[in-house]
Amino acid sequence: MAQTSYSFFKEVCDFVDYASKYTDQPKGLIDQIKQCNSIYRMNFPVRIKAGKFEVFEAYRVQHSHHKTPVKGGIRYSLSVNEDEVKALAALMTFKCALVNVPFGGAKGGIKIDPKKYDIGLLERITRRYTSELIRKNFIGPAIDVPAPDYGTGAREMAWIADTYMAFNPQEVNGLGCVTGKPLSQSGIRGRTEATGRGVYFGIREAVNIFEDMVKLDLNPGLPGKRIIVQGLGNVGYYSAKFLQEDGAIIIGIAEYDGGVYDPKGIDVEELQKHRQETGSILNFKDAKNISDPAELLEYECDILIPAALENQITIQNAKNIKAKIIAEAANGPTSAKAEKVLLDKGVFIIPDLYLNSGGVVVSYFEWLKNISHVSFGKITKRYNELNNQRLVEAMESTSDTNLERKLRAQLIKGAGEYELVNSGLEDIMIKAYEEINSVMKSKELKDLRTSAFINSINKICVSYLEMGIFP
Ligand code: GLU
Numbered sequence: 236m237a238q239t240s241y242s243f244f245k246e247v248c249d250f251v252d253y254a255s256k257y258t259d260q261p262k263g264l265i266d267q268i269k270q271c272n273s274i275y276r277m278n279f280p281v282r283i284k285a286g287k288f289e290v291f292e293a294y295r296v297q298h299s300h301h302k303t304p305v306k307g308g309i310r311y312s313l314s315v316n317e318d319e320v321k322a323l324a325a326l327m328t329f330k331c332a333l334v335n336v337p338f339g340g341a342k343g344g345i346k347i348d349p350k351k352y353d354i355g356l357l358e359r360i361t362r363r364y365t366s367e368l369i370r371k372n373f374i375g376p377a378i379d380v381p382a383p384d385y386g387t388g389a390r391e392m393a394w395i396a397d398t399y400m401a402f403n404p405q406e407v408n409g410l411g412c413v414t415g416k417p418l419s420q421s422g423i424r425g426r427t428e429a430t431g432r433g434v435y436f437g438i439r440e441a442v443n444i445f446e447d448m449v450k451l452d453l454n455p456g457l458p459g460k461r462i463i464v465q466g467l468g469n470v471g472y473y474s475a476k477f478l479q480e481d482g483a484i485i486i487g488i489a490e491y492d493g494g495v496y497d498p499k500g501i502d503v504e505e506l507q508k509h510r511q512e513t514g515s516i517l518n519f520k521d522a523k524n525i526s527d528p529a530e531l532l533e534y535e536c537d538i539l540i541p542a543a544l545e546n547q548i549t550i551q552n553a554k555n556i557k558a559k560i561i562a563e564a565a566n567g568p569t570s571a572k573a574e575k576v577l578l579d580k581g582v583f584i585i586p587d588l589y590l591n592s593g594g595v596v597v598s599y600f601e602w603l604k605n606i607s608h609v610s611f612g613k614i615t616k617r618y619n620e621l622n623n624q625r626l627v628e629a630m631e632s633t634s635d636t637n638l639e640r641k642l643r644a645q646l647i648k649g650a651g652e653y654e655l656v657n658s659g660l661e662d663i664m665i666k667a668y669e670e671i672n673s674v675m676k677s678k679e680l681k682d683l684r685t686s687a688f689i690n691s692i693n694k695i696c697v698s699y700l701e702m703g704i705f706p
Pocket of ligand 1: 306307308309380381382383384385414566591592594595596598
């Protein structure tokens with residue numbers, strides 16, 4: 236599906252140029268904002284077995300230092316290359332600015348098919364990559380903070396944290412050198428599902444706006460919306476699960492080895508179990524197998540959620556897409572040319588830099604937890620519960636009624652880390668949607684991506700202009 240002339244980074248830069256026309260920011264500053272400030276390309280050998288070595292190609296790109304540390308995931312995939320990492324690092328800058336997470340953007344990757352290596356080797360490769368980052372000062376809680384991305388997860392983040400701590404035992408905030416760690420390794424509750432939860436909040440906000448849904452000939456609200464998801468990785472799975480729990484119908488799911496389709500709806504949790512048992516999503520209950528997963532993107536549905544890799548909706552398939560809404564859970568799933576075709580057809584696109592920002596938002600919470608050395612709610616939970624209890628008792632005695640047990644318990648319960656993380660994320664996603672939606676309408680733009688970029692560019696420019704450019 237990849238076109239040879241396609242440059243993901245160029246597409247991001249072109250978008251910045253386009254959106255900057257709607258701002259008053261100086262051209263020189265826009266040129267600076269587009270560039271990747273530091274690009275580290277490395278090759279390192281790892282002993283695969285006695286006497287056998289393999290050389291790995293890897294990257295870490297720091298896109299913008301207008302805020303530090305810089306932040307972004309680490310991807311393990313055979314598609315990793317310099318252009319891709321640069322584009323993804325740039326998107327991180329705009330994503331963080333959009334949701335007011337005070338980081339610059341970064342991204343890393345190792346060109347590797349993680350399925351081909353056992354855990355021991357993956358650990359060795361990850362630790363070796365981390366030591367290369369340490370060697371060049373490309374990692375640290377105040378410098379550059381990686382996180383999971385396509386092909387990596389909490390396990391890899393734990394290895395990275397441990398390697399960093401081994402080299403920097405004196406660093407009291409050292410565990411903030413990476414986010415997305417397991418809970419027992421100073422991770423945070425809610426991080427694993429954060430991107431998917433953010434996708435759910437974002438779609439829910441979009442479909443609740445009456446006038447936007449009327450234009451699409453859709454009823455407002457999530458219940459009953461027919462959804463197709465491409466990719467049942469961490470982001471796709473949790474997005475589908477939360478959407479389904481709120482009444483949406485997941486009618487199709489595509490994976491790399493094929494897709495499943497059932498207009499009556501697919502139970503996402505059961506499908507996940509089925510995959511764990513059989514190794515594939517195929518042959519699931521009454522669902523129809525679709526041998527070419529790309530075909531599913533073109534099926535009739537209300538919302539299409541690409542949750543895999545970039546450049547999946549291209550000029551080749553855009554004209555055949557029947558979804559009324561494309562909700563970009565992946566980074567860069569729609570090419571610029573495809574987007575033009577889709578917008579002309581009246582498709583509503585919820586852009587990646589907004590929709591999948593839940594991951595980095597909760598990463599920010601984890602980093603805060605790590606540098607403050609205390610989990611959210613730890614000090615206040617009990618105190619709040621006692622206060623709530625006093626209030627409930629006062630209410631009951633003045634009204635001379637006893638509240639129903641469940642309601643009483645809900646009113647008294649203090650917020651712990653999980654509740655605080657999720658409500659913080661929800662608040663950020665709601666506010667950011669209001670912002671991009673109102674800019675789109677006030678500037679009479681055709682799409683949310685332009686308004687998201689305008690918002691981010693303006694915020695980044697303010698940072699640069701206020702801090703001054705170092706002479
Ligand atoms: N890899 C995720 C993203 O693309 C999360 C990055 C982070 O948490 O730093 O947004």
